[in-house]
Amino acid sequence: MRIQVNGRPREVSATTLEALLRELGYEDQKVGTAVNHEFVRDRDRQLKPLQEGDAVEIVTPRQGG
Numbered sequence: 001m002r003i004q005v006n007g008r009p010r011e012v013s014a015t016t017l018e019a020l021l022r023e024l025g026y027e028d029q030k031v032g033t034a035v036n037h038e039f040v041r042d043r044d045r046q047l048k049p050l051q052e053g054d055a056v057e058i059v060t061p062r063q064g065g
Contacts, residue, residue: 004055018045020056032059 002011005024014020017040021027033040034057040048050056 001050001052003050003053006057007055012050015050016046017048017050017056020050021045021058024058026058026060030061032061033057034059 001013001015002009003020004010005012005020012020012023014023017033017035021031021033033042033045035048035050036055
């Protein structure tokens, strides 16, 4: 299926947000997620389906100073 991840087109096999995070290698990281501009809590990711054309944002925390 073709979706956007952080503004870039991607071809993925995942059908849920949780599966997408695994597919992209984020399964062991703390990240923030949104699908089509709606925040998705980590406990809801396994139930959040993805559809063709969805826009997914994955935000990783950064430290700086």
